[in-house]
Amino acid sequence: MTSNLNQTLQSKYPNLEISVLKISEVKENNENFRIDSEPFKKSNLITNQYIDYVKLSDIALINPSKTEISNLNLDTEVSFISMQNLGTGNINDRETGTIKDYKTGYTYFAENDILIAKITPCMEHGKCSIATNLKNKIGFGSTEFNVFRINDNRFVKEFVFCFLNRENIRKIAADNMIGTSGRQRVPTNFYENLLIPLFPIEFQQQIEQMVRQSHECLEQSKGLYRQAEVLLYEEIGLDPNDPLSSIQPLSNRLNVSVQTLKQSFLATGRLDSEYYQQKYDDIENLIKNYHNGYMRLKDIGNFANGSLISEDFYVEKAKRAYIRIKELSFNSPIKIEESVYINDNFVAKNEATVKENDFVIATIGNTIGKVNLVPKELSGSFISNNTSKFSLFDKNIMPEFLELLLRSVIVQEQIQRDFTQTAQPKISNYSLENILIPKFSLKIQESIAKNLQKSFDLRSEAKNLLKNAKERVENSIIVGGG
Known part of the structure; x- marks a missing residue:
């Protein structure tokens, strides 16, 4: 009866998507009793009749309890990640601490667990990664994640990860969200x-190999990036393993600086003690004494503020992206895959845009100083009002090299010194313009940039391997087998 009614209504209204369900079907697996249309879209209901499926809850432990670590020493070292650390396929920057630092109110995970974001500020739900390189450490994440631990030998975790990491799953998850606007979440029962497709183990192992190769490329990329950092710090005479400590002489100098009123407030307008720490003088002297000279950022480029664009214009894909602080990084390329886009119908007025090889720098909040070089794919994009763009006009500076230099201790410490000490820290373009940098020769820049380019190529290869693995899973579901 229901099937006939569906067919009748669909033929009568061919431009609408119609599903007629019994009340018993609506109640099934619907703990939050959603009666709006989104959870019942046809796309959410389709499975391939030629494939066997198994519920995720039947093959995985979901959100393992922290009682598993209750007997461990509270001083045991752990890794901690937040929403910003979770990339699409890999975990980015992470904090470290001890169990006692993160014991209460967090999600526990371990090596090889699958993590997926369930909260959706700015379309972040569905970001999915495998926990790797914990080095036998325990992991803690914020309550914004669900954790899956595969415990069925018919399924390979890398295959399940690729299945969950597909855009189709994100869209279905979005239709099943609950909560208030701006802070919705995907319920765990979703x-x-x-339903996870049960494919031959041989096919799953092929996916596993592709995912592992992706992770290996990423690790090699990080190694080359580190080599570039070492070259940079050694060139300016710092210890690459602890550059900040090596700036100061090996004497037992206290971090004390005595300044006259003329030297301090009348010159800088600052009276807070943090501004006059001795390390800042040491950094300034180091740069000014560099054998090839020094310059200020305003000597090689110019800054412009970003613009606020309402979330009402956010879409998942369009011609122009909107680069926010969350897409920026301290040590990796800009996270293109996590960008939101601005509706093509948006009429730009004076909103700031960027071009290839511009830089976007975070200027407000606790992550001031995050900086990324703009790739060709994001040329023409808008940047948020919490950022500034830096447009390089000096042809003797290599953009890839400058990105690394802007992330270095000697620049980041200047940024930390100059931001305004308020509840919401911020730094002005004027302060950024006057940051000092050593004047590196083109030969040194090229040597460092060579490692950086190899690192970027490997990151691109890692991304493509992961993309291909997901596409193979997607295609196998369509055709009905691995």
């Missing part, structure tokens, strides 16, 4: 009831 994932518990998610």
Whole structure:
């Protein structure tokens, strides 16, 4: 009866998507009793009849309890990640601490667990990664994640990860969200009831190999990036393993600086003690004494403020992206895959845009100083009002090299010194313009940039391997087998 009614209504209204369900079908696996249309879209209901499926809750432990670590020493070292650390396929920057630092109110995970974001500020739900390189450490994450630990030998975790990491799953998850606007979440029972296709183990192992190769490329990329950092710090005479400590002489100098009123407030307008720490003088002297000279950022480029664009214009894909602080990084390329886009119908007025080889720098909040070089794919994009763009006009400076230099201790410490000490820290373009940098020869820049380019190429290869793995899973579901 229901099937006939569906067919009748669909033929009568061919431009609409119509699903007629019994009340018993609506109640099934619907703990939050959603009665709006989104959870019942046809796209959410389709499975391939030629494939066997198993519920995720039947093959995985979901959100393992922290009682598993209750007997461990509270001083045991752990890794901690937040929403910003979770990339699409890999975990980016991470904090470290001890169990006692993160014991209460967090999600526990271990090596090889699958993590997926369930909260959706700015379309971040569905970001999915495998926990790797914990080095036998325990992991803690914020309560913004669900954790899946595969415990069924019919399924390979890398295959399940690729299945969960698809855009199609994100869209279905979005239709099943609950909560208030701006802070919605995907309920855990959505994932518990998610049907995972059971493919031959040989096919799953092929996916596993592709994912592992992707991770290996990423690790090699990080190694080359580190080599570039070492070359930079050694060139200016610092210890690459602890550059900040090596700036000061090996004497037992206290971090004390005595300044006259003329030297301090009348010159800088600052009276807070943090501004006059001895390390800042040491950094300035180091740069000014560099054998090839020094310059200020305003000597090689210019700054412009970003613009606020309402979330009402956010879409998942369009011609122009909107680069925010969350897409920026301290040590990796800009996170293109995590960008939101601005509706093509948006009429730009004076909003700031960037071009290839511009830089976007975070200027407000606790992550001031995050900086990224703009790739060709994001040329023409808008940048948020919490950022500034830096447009390089000096042809003797290599953009790839400058990105690394802007992330170095000697620049980041200047940024930390100059931001305004308020509840919401911020730094002005004027302060950024006057940051000092050593004047590196083109030969040194090229030597460092060579490692950086190899690192970027490997990151690109890692990204493509992961993309291909997901596409193979997607295609196999369509055709009905691995």
